[in-house]
Amino acid sequence: xxxxxxxxxxxxxxxxxxxxxxxxxxxxxxxxxxxxxxxxxxxxxxxxxxxxxxxxxxxxxxxxxxxxxxxxxxxxxxxxxxxxxxxxxxxxxxxxxxxxxxxxxxxxxxxxxxxxxxxxxxxxxxxxxxxxxxxxxxxxxxxxxxxxxxxxxxxxxxxxxxxxxxxxxxxxxxxxxxxxxxxxxxxxxxxxxxxxxxxxxxxxxxxxxxxxxxxxxxxxxxxxxxxxxxxxxxxxxxxxxxxxxxxxxxxxxxxxxxxxxxxxxxxxxxxxxxxxxxxxxxxxxxxxxxxxxxxxxxxxxxxxxxxxxxxxxxxxxxxxxxxxxxxxxxxxxxxxxxxxxxxxxxxxxxxxxxxxxxxxxxxxxxxxxxxxxxxxxxxxxxxxxxxxxxxxxxxxxxxxxxxxxxxxxxxxxxxxxxx
Amino acid sequence: xxxxxxxxxxxxxxxxxxxxxxxxxxxxxxxxxxxxxxxxxxxxxxxxxxxxxxxxxxxxxxxxxxxxxxxxxxxxxxxxxxxxxxxxxxxxxxxxxxxxxxxxxxxxxxxxxxxxxxxxxxxxxxxxxxxxxxxxxxxxxxxxxxxxxxxxxxxxxxxxxxxxxxxxxxxxxxxxxxxxxxxxxxxxxxxxxxxxxxxxxxxxxxxxxxxxxxxxxxxxxxxxxxxxxxxxxxxxxxxxxxxxxxxxxxxxxxxxxxxxxxxxxxxxxxxxxxxxxxxxxxx
Numbered sequence: 036x037x038x039x040x041x042x043x044x045x046x047x048x049x050x051x052x053x054x055x056x057x058x059x060x061x062x063x064x065x066x067x068x069x070x071x072x073x074x075x076x077x078x079x080x081x082x083x084x085x086x087x088x089x090x091x092x093x094x095x096x097x098x099x100x101x102x103x104x105x106x107x108x109x110x111x112x113x114x115x116x117x118x119x120x121x122x123x124x125x126x127x128x129x130x131x132x133x134x135x136x137x138x139x140x141x142x143x144x145x146x147x148x149x150x151x152x153x154x155x156x157x158x159x160x161x162x163x164x165x166x167x168x169x170x171x172x173x174x175x176x177x178x179x180x181x182x183x184x185x186x187x188x189x190x191x192x193x194x195x196x197x198x199x200x201x202x203x204x205x206x207x208x209x210x211x212x213x214x215x216x217x218x219x220x221x222x223x224x225x226x227x228x229x230x231x232x233x234x235x236x237x238x239x240x241x242x243x244x245x246x247x248x249x250x251x252x253x254x255x256x257x258x259x260x261x262x263x264x265x266x267x268x269x270x271x272x273x274x275x276x277x278x279x280x281x282x283x284x285x286x287x288x289x290x291x292x293x294x295x296x297x298x299x300x301x302x303x304x305x306x307x308x309x310x311x312x313x314x315x316x317x318x319x320x321x322x323x324x325x326x327x328x329x330x331x332x333x334x335x336x337x338x339x340x341x342x343x344x345x346x347x348x349x350x351x352x353x354x355x356x357x358x359x360x361x362x363x364x365x366x367x368x369x370x371x372x373x374x375x376x377x378x379x380x381x382x383x384x385x386x387x388x389x390x391x392x393x394x395x396x397x398x399x400x401x402x403x404x405x406x407x408x409x410x411x412x413x414x415x416x417x418x419x420x421x422x423x424x425x426x427x428x429x430x431x432x433x434x435x436x437x438x439x440x441x442x443x444x445x446x447x448x449x450x451x452x453x454x
Numbered sequence: 455x456x457x458x459x460x461x462x463x464x465x466x467x468x469x470x471x472x473x474x475x476x477x478x479x480x481x482x483x484x485x486x487x488x489x490x491x492x493x494x495x496x497x498x499x500x501x502x503x504x505x506x507x508x509x510x511x512x513x514x515x516x517x518x519x520x521x522x523x524x525x526x527x528x529x530x531x532x533x534x535x536x537x538x539x540x541x542x543x544x545x546x547x548x549x550x551x552x553x554x555x556x557x558x559x560x561x562x563x564x565x566x567x568x569x570x571x572x573x574x575x576x577x578x579x580x581x582x583x584x585x586x587x588x589x590x591x592x593x594x595x596x597x598x599x600x601x602x603x604x605x606x607x608x609x610x611x612x613x614x615x616x617x618x619x620x621x622x623x624x625x626x627x628x629x630x631x632x633x634x635x636x637x638x639x640x641x642x643x644x645x646x647x648x649x650x651x652x653x654x655x656x657x658x659x660x661x662x663x664x665x666x667x668x669x670x671x672x673x674x675x676x677x678x679x680x681x682x683x684x685x686x687x688x689x690x691x692x693x694x695x696x697x698x699x700x701x702x703x704x705x706x707x708x709x710x711x712x713x714x715x716x717x718x719x720x721x722x723x724x725x726x727x728x729x730x731x732x733x734x735x736x737x
Contacts, residue, residue: 117648118647119647148650149650151649154648155648156645156648156649158644158645160641162639162644162645163645164645164663164664166663166664166666175646175659176649179649179655179659180649180650223649227649233648
């Protein structure tokens with residue numbers, strides 16, 4: 036099964052999770068098993084199906100994003116992890132100090148322990164206590180878990196420094212901008228030193244510039260903190276930017292789980308394709324999936340490969356697969372440069388005819404190198420050339436998102452990525 | 455047969471039932487009520503004595519200092535001092551202190567009963583369903599109606615006045631505490647839960663701080679309602695500013711009525727301003 040990590044330890048595992056709100060729960064679950072849809076179940080039993088048969092494993096240290104329209108059940112599923120929502124059926128296994136706790140059936144004491152040291156949460160509307168200062172808010176979780184005053188002071192100072200709010204320790208929430216308030220929310224969650232972080236659309240209430248800035252900061256922080264983050268979003272660009280793995284939810288069900296690129300390249304259904312059609316591919320698509328493989332290139336009589344029709348550039352590939360040389364219009368040798376992930380403008384020289392890049396190069400980086408050098412990009416892994424990225428491949432990457440299976444005549448009204 | 459005549463002939467003995475109930479209490483549990491009456495009377499009288507033992511200007515100074523400590527406003531300090539000096543000038547200092555101790559006790563009792571009841575009702579829907587009609591009743595039933603049984607059970611004096619005042623005013627803190635606690639945003643409670651707070655911690659660290667401004671509004675309302683009962687309390691023998699008002703009413707003494715009334719208003723203004731929440735924006 037794709038999307039199920041196997042090599043790393045699992046921090047959170049959802050097994051056949053159903054969440055039903057209100058109404059006659061047993062009957063609703065029985066009807067769900069018979070395949071009835073949410074509307075029918077709600078009409079007949081008064082119960083709202085939040086999540087239906089969700090299965091997902093979140094590996095330690097990864098950011099797993101739950102994505103979908105409002106009402107698709109992403110928040111409902113997230114809130115099962117710390118018991119804010121009751122699991123109607125199924126298991127939610129969360130690792131805590133080396134053991135696995137099933138939130139759906141654990142004792143209250145275990146739930147308290149989990150909330151106190153295993154799982155911390157960041158909320159969409161910040162949920163800061165308005166009568167407490169920034170520092171008191173950050174220390175709230177430690178305080179209710181009975182930590183000593185000295186420890187609280189130390190951790191609060193440390194986490195405020197981490198989010199860059201040390202100067203605001205004595206301020207109240209309403210004196211801060213939205214972005215700063217959510218930084219307080221982040222610091223409050225970090226203060227718990229919990230290995231698992233739940234983030235329920237944490238940046239949705241912020242304006243676009245601040246949102247983008249906080250996304251960058253989160254990605255940056257995550258490099259040091261290496262927490263397991265379960266992140267809810269309705270914005271595919273956001274999901275793609277920060278997620279190691281994305282699960283797309285529709286009507287309470289997970290319809291596709293995969294890496295950002297998996298989803299961008301192979302949407303599982305029209306609903307996912309609709310999201311993908313509106314997304315910006317430049318940070319998501321990577322060299323390996325964009326390139327034209329070497330086997331597909333025209334081979335000249337002398338064994339050289341035509342890198343890009345019309346450019347006159349030909350490649351010579353050695354026995355071991357390395358790029359042995361390049362020629363322009365049959366004359367050579369032309370300069371070949373190897374790009375190792377540094378800032379593209381620093382390395383690129385207009386003299387380069389060929390730049391060798393890694394399979395992980397993003398479309399954005401590839402386009403930038405192309406713009407500065409005009410060179411053909413050769414994708415190579417461990418020294419073996421795999422394929423080329425020419426003008427056509429780059430254009431296809433940008434336009435490809437709109438060319439993919441058109442979500443024609445979607446039955447749902449008002450479907451859009453900007454919910 | 456005429457249905458109206460039939461209805462009047464077959465009268466339900468509602469009044470009789472209540473009377474019998476009060477009589478039964480008076481016959482069998484009188485010692486309880488006397489104990490309450492004596493205990494409360496002793497404490498209130500003690501406080502009144504203490505207030506009167508001190509020099510009036512000392513009391514004025516204490517209130518002025520309180521105003522300054524709580525609010526740090528010159529205007530308020532001036533208002534408090536001038537109001538009390540005017541009361542001394544009117545010649546109603548003794549009555550004002552009696553009323554003050556009655557109001558303070560009535561308010562304290564109301565808050566002691568009202569706040570826990572409001573919190574309990576906020577957490578239990580059924581309790582609020584039971585309480586609501588009772589609160590409506592205490593606020594709408596004419597005061598004189600329950601003045602009679604309290605008079606019988608507790609005897610003449612300051613205590614039946616206090617009890618009537620509490621019955622009349624207790625609804626305010628109950629309702630406002632209920633309102634404050636139930637209006638706590640769900641997100642704040644969930645934030646508390648998600649960090650592992652117990653129910654008790656949610657109450658003390660989330661719900662009550664959020665409800666505090668509303669509860670304080672209940673406190674000021676309670677004080678105002680207690681003050682409005684001063685005249686009625688005087689009818690059953692409680693001392694204080696109600697006495698000169700009642701006397702003025704009986705003797706059609708416009709001057710006396712106005713001056714005593716003014717003293718009540720001044721006390722009300724001072725207490726109201728003292729208890730107002732210091733401005734704090736809680737968004």
